[in-house]
Each structure stands twice: as structure tokens, then as C-alpha cells.
Amino acid sequence: MLIGIAPxxxxxxxxxxxxxxxxxxxxxxHQAELxxxxxxxxxxxGGGLRGxxxxxxxxxxxxxxxxxxxxxxxxxxxxxxxxPNAKPAND
Numbered sequence: 230m231l232i233g234i235a236p237x238x239x240x241x242x243x244x245x246x247x248x249x250x251x252x253x254x255x256x257x258x259h260q261a262e263l264x265x266x267x268x269x270x271x272x273x274x275g276g277g278l279r280g281x282x283x284x285x286x287x288x289x290x291x292x293x294x295x296x297x298x299x300x301x302x303x304x305x306x307x308x309x310x311x312x313p314n315a316k317p318a319n320d
Contacts (some may be wrong), residue, residue: 236247262310266290 266272270282272292280294290307293299 242319261306266307266310267303271311272280272307272313274302275308279311 242253260287266282266286268282271279272282272290273279274292278292278294278300280292280300282290283293284291287302289301290304291299291301
């Protein structure tokens, strides 16, 4: 009976180590990144809009995507918070 269960246990352990654990780590890092968003940070939304944060509230941020054009976005839809000294790859 143990020989029949051992391959399934081995498969589960491999899936956990290779897939589940790294995904949980990335999710935790992303959540920490979102909770540390502050005014002046440059962000990319889930829809691909890039802008600068002008106001942060509990669950929303206000992002200025162009001069005078501000949109409100739910914090959880931000896909990336860019570092202040990050430059575009093609420059």
C-alpha cells in the first residue's frame, strides 16, 4: 500500500517545490509592494497604463497618466511599482 501512495506523494512534493511555493512568494512580494505605494511613485496598472501616483487612500490610488489627466485605480489592480531611478530599456 505504501508503494502505491509514494509516487503520488512524490508528485505532490515536486509540484509544491516547483510551482506552489514560488507563486506564493511572488504574491507576498507583490502585496508588500502594493502596500508600500506612496505619492510620487511611478506605477503600471493592470491595463498597461503608466503614470505617477498623486493620491493614495485605503483601497484606491489616483494616478496621473498625463499632465492634468488623473484616473482612480483600485490598488490591487496595479501590476508593478517602478523604482524612481528606473529608465526605459530602449534609452
